[in-house]
Amino acid sequence: MRPSLLNPLFAPITGLAGVGPQLERLYRRLLGRDVVPRLIDLLFHLPTGTVDRRARPKLRDVVPGTVVTVEVTIDRHRPSPPGRSRAPYLVYASDDTNDLILTYFSAQKSYLDRLLPVGATRYVSGTAQLYDGTLQMVHPDRVVDEVGLKALPLVEPIYPLTEGLGPNQVRKAADAALAKAPDLPEWQDAAWLSAHRWPGVAAALRGLHRPAEPDDVRPDGPAWSRLAFDEMLAGQLALALVRAHARRQGGQRNVGDGSRRSRIVDALPYSLTPSQVGAIGEIVEDLGKPQRMLRLLQGDVGSGKTVVALLAAAAVIEAGRQAAVMAPTEILARQHLKTMAPLAEAAGIRIAILTGRERGRERTDILERLAGGDLDILIGTHALFQEEVMFKDLALAVVDEQHRFGVHQRLALAQKGAAVDILVLTATPIPRTLVLTFFGDMDISELREKPAGRLPIDTRIVPLGRVQEVVAAVGRAIEGGERVYWVCPLVEESEAVDLAAAEQRFAFLKERFGAFVGLVHGRLKGAEKDAAMARFAAGETRLLVATTVIEVGVDVPEATVMVIEHAERFGLAQLHQLRGRTGRGHGRSTCLLLYKAPLGPTAKARLEIMRETEDGFRIAEEDLRLRGEGDVLGTRQSGMPGFRVARPEFHGALLEPARKDAALILARDPGLTSPRGEALRQLLYLFERDEAIRLLRAG
């Protein structure tokens, strides 16, 4: 259970004055929550900057266009003339050096009479401008009297907003949340804190939400950095706990005689690349150790991870045990089956697939063979998690395209056997820093070179306005017998709208190319999808209009053209993946990135990178630099929780220390029972990494 000290932070924001049910809806949008946001969500919603009201000049010295706070006497009111309510209401004010007109549009006279009584002294803050040689302030941000001035924050945080929520509302809510934040025990090492001059956690939150200086809210400043490090430490601790738990469960040695592997290798129409051989060596060594394997196989699109996974499976099968291969989509699962089945057969390995589509007799049969040990490899989607799926002796779980699965699911699959070894395949080249963040200190194997014979892909950036030229080029390719992908993106929030866009494009292209055009999208039933893919692979259709369902893994060597509409809306990693669907055969391939003009400078830079390089790792690094981590991992689509406070571009360098710190902490205090350990538990709860605490208790 969460420590009660933290409860106020997890109270719903609807408990704050001024946040009613109406606004609650808007706060959900602002804070990105599906359910009622909590105070902590508001407190982690950090300012992007400040308004600095500290300049207090005499009117004579006011620099037009700057924010100032001036002391003035109210001289007279000039309400909008009767019948001309659109004319402004003017309030004339002055100090002993100059005049200032306060201008209000559609203001209530009674309100202004109260706010700015004639003869009174007022402190007025806002941006002053010169109009016709007179200093004016249109709708001052703040008007206070002597008492009010004392309470006026002269440096005000500016928050990201959403339509319908004004800056003052959010500021007040954040301030109210701050007032309820408890003092928390210190979980960071004192020496480390003082070396960085970092404040305590409560002081850090105060510094960010009630800055005294504009610099206080800088992401690279001490307050934000401290919270970022907290978040990273929480993440690294959680990962280390998961890993320690997995390791504690022990592992089994799976030592095979190599017989099946050599039969597979003999059956391959190509020879393995050196990095494939290296990766297999590392995996086989892990499998033979008495500890559990947790290994990430990273390789760019088309680098040949599948055969490495199959050889890993073969190694445990030689030891008389079973393997599972889990893919994120049904198409991919079937693709794996197609690739693996002939090789498996050559090696006498019994393989089957289980998705939502295998039903009835067929399903029962698969499950029986699996439980009875008459199946060696089961390929599937998340259907493999279901309880009815029981292996006789699962030794290895291969998880493809890992980032789409959460830690929970990974563990769930691992529960299906005693001390299951885990091999995670990722086709998204993730920068090393992020590997650490999301996977903890997993062991990593990399496939750096592409299989032989791949030709470079000619990538071009084309405005949507020139779509007719693109269609003409596509026509030439089709006539020449080539295959073309045409990808329509997820544009709107709603799948229905996106589908309509893809269907429209399909209709448009069909008018031109008739029966050569196929369509595949996420709403199709599994069998329909496969049929559409199969027709394309067989060349019955040559132009395949697709939503992003083809994103990963699908292999049609004849595909030489990839058209991506609204390329500016994709993450670079995603574009890279899509482009990698071509360039697999012998023909020279082209990738056309259609964008909607005009492009902003960042969007332009991103597409330029695609044109410049095919190195997935470089693309991932650049994407990280330009957009932040969420998009690199495609987490916006898959909903994997990333960081809320830490920003890789500012805090990336803290990750390694956080990882080391986590390791040190757990080495000294594996049960988190020391006073610092107790405080660290609070940290885990604060950043909602508390599932790891359960593992701690379970021992």
Ligand code: ADP
């Ligand atoms: P990915 O790493 O993207 O999953 P795949 O495993 O699907 O890549 O392999 C992509 C293609 O490359 C497949 O058609 C596969 O048969 C082929 N391939 C794999 N390894 C080699 C190799 N060493 N030499 C030539 N082709 C290979």
Ligand code: MG
């Ligand atoms: Mg693959």
